[in-house]
Amino acid sequence: MRPKVPASERPDLRPKVTRPDEAEALVSSALAALDVLEPLIEKETELFRKGRVREALSLAMTKNEAAQDYTRCLETLKSNAIAIGRFQPSNLEGLKDRHEAFARLMSLNMAVVATARTVSEGLMRDLADTLGQNSSPKTYLRGGGMHRKAGTAPLALSKAV
Secondary structure, eight states: OOOOOOGGGSOOOSOOOOSHHHHHHHHHHHHHHHHHHHHHHHHHHHHHHTTOHHHHHHTHHHHHHHHHHHHHHHHHHHHTHHHHHHHOOTTHHHHHHHHHHHHHHHHHHHHHHHHHHHHHHHHHHHHHHHHHHHHSOEEEOTTSOEEEOOOOSOOOOOOOO
């Protein structure tokens, strides 16, 4: 456990923008991070749409690293908002436009991923019900018919390839 140090005594390790060239560089780094992240999100979305879940999931680590880079850039931009506003980097409007387009892309991605998750859960539920029918007890109904009660055994899934 780390010792608690009051916030006023902790050093501020976030980069500080003090010159116009630093503001330009910060905005450029955010644009570069988007250049890496956007194609990954687009590819993931397309793979999920096509039902290629395993391929889409294989992008997770790379996508997470790219998303962390972009998030760090945004946090640095926010912490230097006054300096960015004062220096007005030439590529700032481009970053704003790209960020808005990226937000729309992420919204679509999240909808596609949620749909894939729902479909996968439904398939697993159906599979569990089907497998459970074979292990569920048969009961007799009035009038002589037979009925199967839904199985209660858990479904085990092997990830072996």
